[in-house]
Amino acid sequence: MRILRNHKKNDWQKIFLIFFAAGILFAFGVNIVAASTSDKNSNTAVSVLLPKIQVVKGVVKKGNTASSLLKKYLPLKTIYEISRSSSDIFSLKCIRSGQPYKIILYEDHLVGFEYEINKKDRLVVQKEKDIFSINRVPIKYDVDLEVVSSIITSSLSEAVRKSGERNELAQKLSDIFAWDIDFIRDIQPGDRFKVLVEKKYRDGKLSGYGKIQAAFFTNNGTLFKAFLHKGINGVSKYYDANGKSLQKAFLKAPLVFSRISSKFTKRRRHPIFKEYRPHPGVDYAAPKGTPIKTVGDGVITEIGYNKGMGNYINIRHYNEYTTGYNHMSKFARGMKKNKKVLQGDVIGYVGQTGYATGPHLDFRMAKNGKLVDPLKNRPPLANPIKPDEMEAFIARTIELSTRILTARKPDVDNEKSS
Ligand SMILES: [Zn+2]
Known part of the structure; x- marks a missing residue:
């Protein structure tokens, strides 16, 4: 044989x-x-x-x-x-x-x-x-491009299920807007979405999803749009209607936190020193041990301990920004000076070392060496649609938007009244 x-x-x-x-x-x-x-x-x-x-x-x-x-x-x-x-x-x-x-x-x-x-x-x-x-x-699938829409009453996954779709779609949708919307904290009842997504069928049954081609998401009255565009280099990414990358150079926050206990101010009464001092950072209250992530790609420029900041790490990024992470209970394994880190890498864990009244992360950001408010600085990645691809991109956004806006069923805008 x-x-x-x-x-x-x-x-x-x-x-x-x-x-x-x-x-x-x-x-x-x-x-x-x-x-x-x-x-x-x-x-x-x-x-x-x-x-x-x-x-x-x-x-x-x-x-x-x-x-x-x-x-x-x-x-x-x-x-x-x-x-x-x-x-x-x-x-x-x-x-x-x-x-x-x-x-x-x-x-x-x-x-x-x-x-x-x-x-x-x-x-x-x-x-x-x-x-x-x-x-x-x-395996061969039949792929249909379909519009899916829903209104959120409690969570994104609940709204996706209500539209008859699987949770996998909620994950794909939240990944697209992850740099702009915190899908746990920012979601409001009444938020809504419309997505144009490839649905894969086999023998007439839904088998899974391909790529979301375009998505509209309204969060707290603000409409976010995403369009998938394949560059000449063959890499597909999501862009807003102006051709700016949805992917930001920095994450929205360096950790999953319970609340912001102190914002960036020029003056505040210091909880330990009981006198008015500037607070040039954001304090995120979170349980001891909560993982802390670097908000962007970069290199560790300083790692160590001092009396005020406790265990701290400073990172220089590939734009004009640096970020600092203070009061950690401990560093993640392998962290050292000059180590390269990637956006989302865990660098340490929440603690209350140094001058701190409770476990929290004191997060700081500097632009060209000057401390700035991290909640107001969201630099985009420096890779918008290339000028010579712009015309094709605009044409595509118009085509995809038309498909989303003219989809007959189910109509999100009529959903409430029905
Ligand atoms: Zn602080």
Whole structure:
């Protein structure tokens, strides 16, 4: 026996087509028995598609192995050979319970075996004469571009569910606006969204989502727009209607905090020294141990301890900004001077070292060496749409906006009154 891998032809489908054609001719004279039976115990369904060709469909159960699925049809020796040959495409040892499979039989002999590796690919084993070919084949989906809209009463995920969609869509939507909207703290009842999203279907059933092409999100009366644009370099990113990147150089906040206990002021009564001093930063109250993230890419310029700030880290970013993180209980593992950090990396944990009345992060930001209010400085990434791509981008924003605004169903604006 020979085993072929990455064999291009889909042989059993050819066999199927031949028999299908033969069946049509045959049907003029004789009735074809086309039956479907279901075996409740084995969770498999056997469809007699045409005389002599059967497809056994099933779902891998706990404890199933490739051998246990195939031994009824193939000698163990052959199963091992297939298994060995397929290992660099997909190891049959890795079949997982819950995944669908198909066994294709011709005159009760196995001519094909298919297994869904994941949502993207399936393993296709085909036998023609004594040759097995083994291929990893992309699963085909029908992709529809659809408008989804809803109004928030409590949370984004609740609103997404209400529109009949899955939570995966809420995640995709919140990722797009993550630099502008805090989807836990900023969301208000009455906030609304309309998105133009690729929905992937398989056999008529929703299987998942592709990319959101455009999204409108109204938060507390402010409309945020996002358009997906693929640059000449092939990278797709989201931009606002003016072609500015939605991705900001800095995160909205360096941590998940419970409240802002002190804002940036020129004068405030110091809680320990009981005298009026400027507070050139933002204090975020949060439980001890809460992870602190660097708000942007950069390099650690200072790390250490002093009497006032306790454990602190200063980071220089690749624009004219620096940021400082004070009163930490401890630093994250591996933090040291000159270490490069990426936006969102955990650099330390909330504490109350130095002069602090409770656990909090004292966060500071300086622009060209001068302390500024972090809540008012949100520098964008320096990569807007390139001038020579602008015309095409504007045309696309108009097309996508029109699709979103003219979508008939469901209409968010009528939802309240209905
Ligand atoms: Zn402070």
